[in-house]
Amino acid sequence: MKKGRKKKKRGMSMPLILAMGVCVIVLAVSIWQLSSIFLEYKAGTDEYEKLQDTFAPEEPSEVNEDDGEKDDGTATEDTDGEETVKRVAVSELQAQNPDTVGWIQIPGTGISYPLMHTGDDSYYLNHTFSKKVNSAGSIFMETLNNPDFSDLHTIIYGHNMKNGSMFAGLKEYRSASYMVTHPNIYVDLADGTHAYQVFSVYEADADSDSYTIGFAPDEQYETFLSTIKSRSQYDTGVEVTKEDSIITLSTCTRNGEKRFVVHAKKLY
Numbered sequence: 001m002k003k004g005r006k007k008k009k010r011g012m013s014m015p016l017i018l019a020m021g022v023c024v025i026v027l028a029v030s031i032w033q034l035s036s037i038f039l040e041y042k043a044g045t046d047e048y049e050k051l052q053d054t055f056a057p058e059e060p061s062e063v064n065e066d067d068g069e070k071d072d073g074t075a076t077e078d079t080d081g082e083e084t085v086k087r088v089a090v091s092e093l094q095a096q097n098p099d100t101v102g103w104i105q106i107p108g109t110g111i112s113y114p115l116m117h118t119g120d121d122s123y124y125l126n127h128t129f130s131k132k133v134n135s136a137g138s139i140f141m142e143t144l145n146n147p148d149f150s151d152l153h154t155i156i157y158g159h160n161m162k163n164g165s166m167f168a169g170l171k172e173y174r175s176a177s178y179m180v181t182h183p184n185i186y187v188d189l190a191d192g193t194h195a196y197q198v199f200s201v202y203e204a205d206a207d208s209d210s211y212t213i214g215f216a217p218d219e220q221y222e223t224f225l226s227t228i229k230s231r232s233q234y235d236t237g238v239e240v241t242k243e244d245s246i247i248t249l250s251t252c253t254r255n256g257e258k259r260f261v262v263h264a265k266k267l268y
Contacts, residue, residue: 040134040135040136041135041136041161041162041163041165043132043134044128044134044135044136044165045136045163045165047128047129047130047132047134048113048128048129048136048165051113051114051129052112052113055088055089055092055093055103055114056088056103056105056112057087057088057103057105057186057188057193058087087103087186087188087193088102088103088188088193090102090103090188090189090190091190093114096129096130097114097116097129097130097131099116099117099118099124100114100115100116100129101115101116101117101141101147101148101189101190102114102115102187102188102189102190103115103187103188104139104156104185104186104187104188105185105186105187105188106169106182106184106185106186107182107184107186108181108182109169109172109182110164110165110169111166111167111169111170113129113138113139113158113166114129114138114139115139115140115141115156115187116129116138116139116140116141117140117141117143117145117147118140118143119143120143121140121142121143121157124137124138124139124140125137125159135159135161136159136161136165136166137158137159137166138158139156139157139158139166139167140156140157140158141154141155141156141157142154142155142156142157142211142213144213144214145213148189148190148191149187149189149194149245149247151213151214151215151245152215152216152217152221152244152245152246153212153213153214153215153221153224153245153246153247153248154213154245154246154247154248155211155213155247155248155250156247156248156249156250157250157251158170158249158250158251159251159252160251160252160253160254160260166251167249167250167251168251170249170251170260170262171251171253171260173198173201173260173262174201174233174260176234176236179198179201179234179236182198183197183198184196184197184198184264184267185197185198185247185249185262185264187247194266194267194268195266195267195268196246196247196264196265196266196267197238197264197265197267198236198238198262198263198264199229199232199236199238199239199240199246199263199264199265200228200229200231200232200236200261200262200263201232201233201234201236201260201261201262201263202231202232202233202260202261203253203258203259203260203261204231204258204259204260204261205258205259206258206259208259209224209227210228210231210248210261210263211248211250212224217242217243218242219242221242222241222242225240225241225242225244225246228263229263238265240265244265244266245265245266246263246264246265246266247263247264247266248261248262248263248264249261249262249264250262
């Protein structure tokens with residue numbers, strides 16, 4: 001009888017080994033990159049949560065625009081000659097970082113951060129309050145604006161972070177019902193707390209005239225206000241005139257090609 005021949009085991013070919021090696025390297029690099037992103041996000045989140053625990057004010061009472069009083073009856077700066085309520089110790093923030101001008105908060109949205117201003121608009125795109133390099137950056141004012149908010153139009157920028165931090169929550173204003181339940185933006189400065197009421201929300205190009213500043217209270221400013229109000233995705237029911245000071249909150253859209261802007265007029 002003839003003995004059966006044993007089949008030789010064939011090893012993996014060199015091209016297959018190389019291909020598997022490349023896949024392993026790609027997977028390892030991807031894991032490392034994801035881990036780095038996660039750790040960076042966590043570092044930024046941890047820093048701002050610590051600041052919020054220390055400095056973030058309690059959610060303010062809403063203002064009755066007709067009589068200039070808060071719901072609890074406390075007079076605002078514009079009535080009875082009383083000083084605006086101070087909720088945040090801005091001087092303590094400035095002691096840690098002199099670029100700080102105040103604190104911005106939209107109650108019930110998660111947006112509650114120190115507000116920065118410097119001579120370089122690009123710096124706080126990737127630096128936190130503690131001046132550490134981080135993709136979260138900071139919430140910061142347009143460098144050409146006066147840091148005391150004395151301009152008729154002040155612009156504030158923040159990233160649309162994938163983890164929902166910074167100005168990511170602004171996109172919720174696409175819904176009119178969301179605006180109704182979150183109508184006011186609060187800015188705490190050295191002289192006290194100031195409230196702004198949302199009157200227009202929409203997408204804009206990065207070079208849109210919506211970012212025009214340096215106005216005087218004249219017909220040009222009145223036309224500007226009429227234009228940006230007409231661009232709103234829905235009617236907010238809030239009127240705005242050339243006597244009003246306004247702020248614009250701006251962040252990138254998901255694809256980064258557009259900007260999402262929220263305009264609000266000063267109440268006090």
